[in-house]
Amino acid sequence: MAKVTIDGVTAEVPDGTTILNAAxxxxxxxxxxxxxxxxxxxxxxxxxxxxxxxxxxxxDKDPRPMPKPVASCRTTVMDGMEVKNITSPELLEARAGxxxxxxxxxxxxxxxxxxxxxxxxxxxxxxxxxxxxxxxxPRREFEKIDIGDKVQxxxxxxxxCYRCVKVADQITDGRVHGVINRGDVSEISTYxxxxxxxxxxxxxxxxxxxxxxxDKTFRFKSxxxxxxxVDAHRHCTKCTGKVRLWYKxxxxxxxxxxxxxxxxxxxxxxxxxxxxxxxxxxxTIEGPSHIDRGSVISANHYESLKALKATIERQKKALxxxxxxxxxxxxxxxxxx
Amino acid sequence: xxxxxxxEYDHVPGISTLDVYRRHGGYASLNKAxxxxxxxxxxxxxKTSGLRGRGGAGFPTGxxxxxxxxxxxxxRYLVCNAxxxxxGTFKDRYLMERIPHLLIEGMxxxxxxxxxxTSYIYIRGEYYYVARILERAIAExxxxxxxxxxxxxxGFDHDCYVHVxxxxxxxxxxxxxxxxxEGKRGNPRIKPPFPAVAGLYGCPTVVNNVETIxxxxxxxxxxxxxxxxxxxxxxxxxKLISASGHINRPGVYEIELGVPVEEFIFSDLYCGxxxxxxxxxxxxxxxxSVPVLPAxxxxxxxxxxxxxxxxxxxxxxxxxxxxxxxxxxxxVMDEDTSIVKNLWNFTRFYHHESCGQCSPCREGTGWMExxxxxxxxxxxxxxxxxxxxxxxxxxxxxxxxxxGDAAAWPVASAIRHFRKEFEEYVTRPASIRxxxxxxxxxxxxxx
Ligand SMILES: Cc1cc2nc3c(=O)[nH]c(=O)nc-3n(C[C@H](O)[C@H](O)[C@H](O)COP(=O)(O)O)c2cc1C
Ligand code: SF4
Ligand code: SF4
Ligand code: FES
Numbered sequence: 133m134a135k136v137t138i139d140g141v142t143a144e145v146p147d148g149t150t151i152l153n154a155a156x157x158x159x160x161x162x163x164x165x166x167x168x169x170x171x172x173x174x175x176x177x178x179x180x181x182x183x184x185x186x187x188x189x190x191x192d193k194d195p196r197p198m199p200k201p202v203a204s205c206r207t208t209v210m211d212g213m214e215v216k217n218i219t220s221p222e223l224l225e226a227r228a229g230x231x232x233x234x235x236x237x238x239x240x241x242x243x244x245x246x247x248x249x250x251x252x253x254x255x256x257x258x259x260x261x262x263x264x265x266x267x268x269x270p271r272r273e274f275e276k277i278d279i280g281d282k283v284q285x286x287x288x289x290x291x292x293c294y295r296c297v298k299v300a301d302q303i304t305d306g307r308v309h310g311v312i313n314r315g316d317v318s319e320i321s322t323y324x325x326x327x328x329x330x331x332x333x334x335x336x337x338x339x340x341x342x343x344x345x346x347d348k349t350f351r352f353k354s355x356x357x358x359x360x361x362v363d364a365h366r367h368c369t370k371c372t373g374k375v376r377l378w379y380k381x382x383x384x385x386x387x388x389x390x391x392x393x394x395x396x397x398x399x400x401x402x403x404x405x406x407x408x409x410x411x412x413x414x415x416t417i418e419g420p421s422h423i424d425r426g427s428v429i430s431a432n433h434y435e436s437l438k439a440l441k442a443t444i445e446r447q448k449k450a451l452x453x454x455x456x457x458x459x460x461x462x463x464x465x466x467x468x469x
Numbered sequence: 470x471x472x473x474x475x476x477e478y479d480h481v482p483g484i485s486t487l488d489v490y491r492r493h494g495g496y497a498s499l500n501k502a503x504x505x506x507x508x509x510x511x512x513x514x515x516k517t518s519g520l521r522g523r524g525g526a527g528f529p530t531g532x533x534x535x536x537x538x539x540x541x542x543x544x545r546y547l548v549c550n551a552x553x554x555x556x557g558t559f560k561d562r563y564l565m566e567r568i569p570h571l572l573i574e575g576m577x578x579x580x581x582x583x584x585x586x587t588s589y590i591y592i593r594g595e596y597y598y599v600a601r602i603l604e605r606a607i608a609e610x611x612x613x614x615x616x617x618x619x620x621x622x623x624g625f626d627h628d629c630y631v632h633v634x635x636x637x638x639x640x641x642x643x644x645x646x647x648x649x650x651e652g653k654r655g656n657p658r659i660k661p662p663f664p665a666v667a668g669l670y671g672c673p674t675v676v677n678n679v680e681t682i683x684x685x686x687x688x689x690x691x692x693x694x695x696x697x698x699x700x701x702x703x704x705x706x707x708k709l710i711s712a713s714g715h716i717n718r719p720g721v722y723e724i725e726l727g728v729p730v731e732e733f734i735f736s737d738l739y740c741g742x743x744x745x746x747x748x749x750x751x752x753x754x755x756x757x758s759v760p761v762l763p764a765x766x767x768x769x770x771x772x773x774x775x776x777x778x779x780x781x782x783x784x785x786x787x788x789x790x791x792x793x794x795x796x797x798x799x800x801v802m803d804e805d806t807s808i809v810k811n812l813w814n815f816t817r818f819y820h821h822e823s824c825g826q827c828s829p830c831r832e833g834t835g836w837m838e839x840x841x842x843x844x845x846x847x848x849x850x851x852x853x854x855x856x857x858x859x860x861x862x863x864x865x866x867x868x869x870x871x872x873g874d875a876a877a878w879p880v881a882s883a884i885r886h887f888r889k890e891f892e893e894y895v896t897r898p899a900s901i902r903x904x905x906x907x908x909x910x911x912x913x914x915x916x
Contacts, residue, residue, distance in 0.1 A: 178659040179826050181867055200866035206659050229863030233832040266856060269839045292825060311654060311825075314637070316835045318825035 136209040138162050138185075139219045151204035151215055152183055156394065162217050165227075165256050167234070167341050168293035169205035171396050176298050177205035180291065181230045182256060186223045189214035201226055224260075231261040234291050237271045237316065238342075245289065247343030249356040252395055253291060272316065279309075279322050280329060282348050282407050283337060287319050290344035296320060296336035303400055304330040320344070331370055334406040338389045338397050349407055350378075350386035359385055361423065364415035370402035376421055377412075384410045390421070471738070472699060474687035474707050475680070476723045479567045485602060487609040490570040496615055498689040499574050502581055503623035506689070511582035515685060517693030519705035524550055524641075524678030525756065525796040527780050530685075536665040537583055538673040546674040547580045547588040548650065549682055552634060552641035554593055556757040556818055557798030560709035561679035563721040565592075565599050568683075569606035575682035577616065577627050578689055583675055588629045590679075591646050594636035603631050638822035642870045643676040645824065656824050657870035678796075680709050701727035704779035708794070710739075714801035717741035730754075730776045730783075731768050734801060747803035751887075754783055755795020757815045758875030760882030761808070762792050788882065808887040809894055812879055813841040819876035830873040833864040837880055844891065847898030854891045858884050 133144045136154050139162040145154045153171075155163045164185055169177030177183070183205045187198040192212030201223060204215075216223060235257055242248040274287035292311070297320070300309035312321045336345050359378040366373045378386045387406045389397030409415065483489040490496075502511050516531030537545060549572065553561040565572055576588050592600050607629055610616040618626045632650055634640045640649045644658035647669050668674025684706060688696045697705045704726040713719045716734065718741035724733065734749065735742045743749055752767040753759060769775055771790035776782050780794045802811065820834040837860055840853050857880055865877035884891060893900055 178869060180828050182828075184867060203659075226863065226867060230828055230867065233828040233863070236832040236836060267836065268843075269836075291828070292831065294826075313825075314639075315820065315823040315825040316831050318831070 134209045134211040134213070136211075136213045136215065138215045139217050145209060147208075149209055151185055151187075151202075151207050151209055151213075152177075154209050155204065155215075155217070164204050164217055165260060166205055166394065167252055167256060167291060168295060170295050170298070170339055172400070173295060173298040173302060173339070176295060178203050179294055180234065182227060182234070182260075184223065184227060184230065186216040186220045187213060188216050227260055228262055231257055232266070235261065235265065236267050238291070239271060239273075239288055240265075245343040246346050246351050247289070247340075251343060252341035274319065277321075278348070279336075279345075280333065282334060282403070284346050284348050284351065285320060286344055286346070288344075289342045290320055291342055292318055292320075293341055295339040295341070296345055299336050299339055300333075303332050303335060309336075331402045331404070332400055334403045335389065335397070335400050337406075338391070338401075341395070347386055347388075347406075349410075353385045354380050361421035363390060363418040363421050365418065366405065366409065366415050368402060368405055371405060372399045372401070373405060374399050375401050375405055375415075377415060377417075382412070384412060384415075386410075471723070471725050471728070472707065473723045474691075474696075474699075475564060475571065475683055475709065476567070476721075479563075484568055485566075485570070485606065487570060487606070487613060487615075490568065494690070495570050496574055498686045499578050499581075499615065500621055502578055502689050503621045503625055508582045508584055511578065511685075511689060514688055514693035515582065518684075518688045518696035519693075519700075519703060520681065520684055520688060520696065521704070521780065522678055523680035523684070523708065523796065525555070525758070527794065530677065530681055533665070533677075534579075534583060534675060536663075537675055538666045539584065540673070544587065544672050545583055545585045546669045546672060547576065547583055547585045547682075548643075548646065548669060548674055548676045549576060549588065549590040549679055550641060550643065550646060550676055551590050551592040551596070551599075551679045552638075552646060553596070553679070553796075554636075554638035554641050554822075555796055555798055556815065557711060557713055557753060557800045558756045558796045559711045559713075560721045560797060562596060562599055563711075564679060564683060564709065565596075566602060569603050570610070571683045571686055572603070572679055573606055573610055573616070573629060575685045576629050577620065579675075579677070579682050579685050580627050580629075581625055582685075585675075586626050586628065588627070589650060589669070590629065590631045591640070591650055592631060592633055593640070594634050597633060600631050600633050607631065637824075638818075639824045639870075639872060642872065645870070646676065647674065656826050657872075659869055699725050701777060701779050702781060704781060704794075708778070708797055710778070710797040710799050712740050712799045712801070714799075715744045715747060715803035715806070716801045717744055724778055726777075726779050728778045730778055733778055733799070740799075740801065743801070743803055745803075747805065749801065750804045750806055751802045751808060753792075753798070753800040753802075753879075755793045756798030757800070757818065758871075758878060759793040759795045760788055760791075760878050761811075761886065762790075762882070763886045766790050766886070767792075788878070789885075792882070808883050808890050809841065810845060812883045813838065813845055815879045816841055816876065819872065823872060823876070824870075827867075827869045827873070829864045830868045830876065833860050833873075834876045836860055837876070844894050847894075849891075849895040849898075851892065851895055853895065854884060854888070 134147055135144055138155050141158050143158050145157055152164055164183040166183045167180040183203055184201040185204045186201050189195045191210030277285045279285050297310055300307045309322045312319050337347050359380050362377045362379055364375055364377050376388050376390045377384045389401050391397055478484050478493045512534055520530045521527040522530055551561055580588050616627055616629055634649055637655050639645050640655040642657045645655040649655035664674040664676055699706050707723050708726050710722050710724055722739050733739045749764040751761050751763050753761045770785045783792050783794045785791045816838045820838040823830045823834045825831040840857055843849050844853060861877040861880040864873045
């Protein structure tokens with residue numbers, strides 16, 4: 133076991149635990165946001181840099197602080213380590229910088245994006261970003277690409293978290309999906325327009341933190357906050373059959389994996405469950421899903437409106453010109469989200 | 470005349486052939502090591518020599534070799550970094566082109582010390598013709614029994630391969646290089662694990678620069694102590710400097726570490742002074758990644774001491790008033806040079822070469838380039854200069870690999886030391902309507 137102190141809260145965690153997971157064990161506001169790490173995907177994390185923290189003491193053995201912020205998702209705790217996250221203003225400033233970089237070329241047209249309402253980037257910007265943008269240049273754009281008949285890729289929205297690449301690598305066989313080109317023109321691609329034809333390919337939709345990979349059978353059927361998530365299962369020979377059904381009225385509009393508090397699925401589900409079982413009769417209903425993160429799904433629909441109002445007030449104060457929010461900054465405006 | 474250890478025979482006709490190389494003492498070090506020294510003794514000589522990595526970071530080579538994990542039954546690899554893509558650096562090319570056997574002898578020698586039976590030379594794609602030279606030399610070495618099985622009847626076997634990259638700067642970063650060598654996309658790995666523990670194909674690996682490996686040859690020949698006797702303090706031995714820019718004698722020079730910067734620029738032994746009698750304005754002393762320094766600070770430290778060509782002296786004063794020796798890419802700029810244009814050119818390079826894995830470098834490098842372009846286009850504002858400063862500060866230290874830092878440092882140092890020039894550009898845009906440069910800027914941006 134190793135003793136680690138994060139923002140003044142001390143915990144004992146198993147050896148080899150990352151700082152991020154140690155923070156998740158403690159829970160609460162001191163948990164760093166994570167856009168690319170995904171517990172179920174090996175070698176994930178390290179890319180987006182949103183989870184950076186300041187290590188102010190390396191360990192009891194070697195108490196030197198680490199000179200630069202480190203990615204908490206890829207740094208393991210050492211016995212006696214001390215970490216600052218929300219208690220370090222410099223770190224929060226650095227993170228705001230990372231959020232700005234992630235949003236730099238992001239279209240910020242959340243009102244017309246299918247992911248709005250359940251987008252990790254939207255939530256991240258909402259919690260850690262600054263109002264307004266300092267970027268004065270045209271944003272990069274890509275054409276939409278169909279990856280098979282069920283999944284659509286819109287690179288314009290991609291944050292290159294590599295999660296879908298790891299899914300293709302690790303849970304589907306014969307990877308045909310990866311990254312081509314370099315730098316800010318990198319593209320997620322099914323090399324030479326191959327389609328992903330695999331029973332588990334639909335999971336790329338669930339791991340995508342933004343609206344870059346979406347379910348074509350669901351696209352634009354409804355805003356997510358008008359749908360009602362319900363946990364259900366069926367006997368499936370390929371996967372656990374434990375899913376989340378998204379209802380509008382009596383209709384199942386889509387099927388996804390069950391995501392936890394950090395937006396990670398509990399189980400991968402197969403394409404048959406995801407795309408072909410859209411009748412209530414296919415499923416045994418367990419009951420309404422608990423949605424508990426600061427996403428607009430909960431804010432608008434399920435949980436206290438009081439919290440939402442407080443957040444709106446906070447955002448208004450942060451804006452440079454009183455409370456007028458322009459449409460272009462949709463990501464920052466809860467009314468548009 | 471300064472002592473030369475690497476380029477002593479670079480002008481001897483035919484030195485690229487095995488025959489001539491051997492007639493000038495070639496492969497004597499290897500012979501000596503395999504006959505008289507144990508691998509541990511070779512390692513000890515390298516430690517004694519104080520040799521530091523010539524690829525840029527200046528990490529002590531003996532220490533790096535000492536870190537190499539040696540689990541039973543697992544192969545170990547030596548990989549030579551011949552990717553040399555940093556603007557301003559061209560010394561490895563010169564060495565390989567002229568004296569390919571020096572590198573190959575160093576490869577076998579170093580591999581012997583490390584217990585590696587296989588080594589790779591990863592060379593950048595644009596050096597295709599140099600790869601051919603190396604391959605010819607390797608074939609000669611095999612034929613003479615200097616590579617392959619049972620070299621010099623010592624029982625030591627070694628195979629050396631040349632691998633030609635596809636011309637990406639990022640593949641010079643050691644872990645990206647290993648990925649590329651394995652046939653994958655050249656993305657830097659997230660460390661730890663370090664290559665010394667899990668490198669090529671997951672096996673313990675040492676990655677060293679061409680010049681570092683070549684330096685092992687004279688170290689074994691003369692002994693580590695003799696090598697350490699050259700230079701100043703912890704900057705021992707000789708170093709190849711790629712000198713370019715507005716000087717009379719651009720080229721590759723082997724210097725004894727410790728030569729005063731002023732002598733290096735103005736002596737006829739080296740750069741031969743400023744071209745056309747112009748005044749010195751600024752120097753980028755260690756390849757495009759290191760901070761640029763104005764004339765007064767490159768010739769003397771902030772404390773007024775003469776600056777020397779050593780790791781320590783060039784770094785004196787930290788980033789506030791110092792720089793780095795880096796890979797030894799010494800770029801000299803005269804009074805007519807526009808720092809802003811030069812910076813835009815560097816920034817454009819880093820933007821183009823970012824692998825795109827991590828957000829600050831992927832997005833920030835392009836943003837900085839666009840702002841610099843805007844300033845050069847006559848549309849900049851004072852706020853843009855502050856914004857540039859803020860962006861570089863948000864890239865530095867927050868990325869996976871040091872390319873992010875390499876993109877940030879030139880911006881920071883240019884603004885730190887030449888802020889007035891930026892201000893001139895944004896307050897008097899007419900001052901940059903120099904037709905020739907303006908045209909060039911646009912044609913380059915389109916290319
Ligand atoms: C973006 C980037 C590019 C690099 N390019 C080179 C290169 O072309 N050649 C080189 O020897 N080292 C290069 N390096 C440094 C290597 O990562 C590594 O430190 C070096 O090869 C180690 O060798 P040395 O200890 O002999 O210097 C580069 C580093 C970075 C971050
Ligand atoms: S498409 Fe989605 S999951 Fe894939 S890299 Fe982009 S943001 Fe990540
Ligand atoms: S710093 Fe730049 S080059 Fe290095 S890993 Fe990150 S994106 Fe790639
Ligand atoms: S979550 Fe750690 S770097 Fe992305």
